[in-house]
């Protein structure tokens with residue numbers, strides 16, 4: 001029997017760690033108020049293997065004002081499969097590797113905009129820099145040239161749906177200024193995307209994901225309509241943009257929390273890359289950097305929980321779950337289980353190095369920062385590339401000195417530091433890093 005008050009209080013006090021304690025106490029399936037939690041590796045396996053039980057259209061309906069009705073993330077069944085089949089090839093390794101040079105240029109532009117010794121909020125700065133990087137690789141060079149302006153309009157459209165679903169309904173009914181701003185931003189962005197699709201259809205060459213989706217054709221000759229392409233483009237940004245910047249912020253926090261970690265990752269960058277940006281061939285040689293990115297996604301998965309809405313009643317672990325309930329699964333909880341991850345609270349990039357004794361290859365239901373099943377993150381390769389490129393440029397070029405205590409995690413998705421991540425930046429070799437004890 002779940003003690004409702006204790007279970008809610010745990011989450012309110014301790015966020016996702018409270019959810020972990022609830023799992024420990026109540027097992028892989030339990031309900032708190034209107035919500036049901038399916039937790040742990042076996043529950044993940046069940047959720048990913050049974051997509052026919054769930055509706056994404058219902059679970060993510062709150063996103064529709066920003067991403068439209070046809071975006072993959074709000075599509076089910078055969079429609080989802082068709083759309084996904086036409087979008088996914090644009091994220092193939094081969095294409096993503098083609099974006100690395102442009103990503104490095106944008107990463108360098110971000111770093112160049114900082115003054116030596118300047119005090120900044122890295123969380124804000126990474127959001128700004130990664131927005132530019134994402135806009136260029138998704139929408140191509142033409143829109144990429146006005147990435148900041150385009151990004152401002154996008155953000156107005158998307159910021160609203162990042163609020164609690166209940167508040168979004170209130171904004172819509174009351175036609176609040178935030179709602180009107182979101183509508184104006186969405187309209188401006190829609191028009192630019194439609195114009196870009198028309199240019200690509202008229203034969204104008206571009207290399208972004210948008211252009212690839214516009215010309216995509218499946219084995220049966222099916223294509224995406226203009227509205228579908230526009231909705232996919234908006235869905236990619238809505239699903240991806242804040243998750244990547246959240247991951248970047250935590251990467252820097254975890255690396256600088258212990259100067260030794262920063263030094264080890266930097267030594268690898270110096271050895272493999274020197275001062276040049278990474279190419280596709282370099283990626284598999286950056287073992288430590290890869291470990292840092294993976295280990296951050298383990299300890300601070302931006303999508304700490306995600307939601308499903310069952311379309312029919314079903315039974316899991318002997319418990320009946322009714323159609324229409326909100327059901328949550330949690331990468332965060334699974335990533336902190338000692339039975340899968342020895343010393344789960346420790347930041348250990350070496351666990352991802354096949355040559356290290358601590359290495360163990362996790363199953364897809366044990367390490368799931370990008371979800372799993374047919375709706376698994378379509379942008380995961382691009383996300384990892386953006387993080388790797390920005391991280392390697394930071395390691396090559398700057399020292400960071402973070403202010404202690406400036407990284408209290410929020411209880412929201414994606415997890416961010418509540419008051420930002422503040423500190424000073426200096427050119428490599430110029431600023432002395434303060435060494436602090438490791439804590440995840």
Ligand code: HEM
Pocket residue numbers: 072073074084138235236237239240241243244247301302303306307368369370371372374375376377378379380382383
């Ligand atoms: C570190 C960064 C990222 C993380 C942690 C992340 C995480 C996730 C997760 C957990 C899901 C599945 C949600 C569920 O099961 O309910 C998902 C889906 C998705 N992600 Fe990501 N994501 C990231 C970056 C990106 C990027 C960069 C893009 C696009 C360029 C993107 C586009 C999408 C889309 C479109 C879906 C829905 C796919 C579908 O419904 O078929 N994500 N993401």
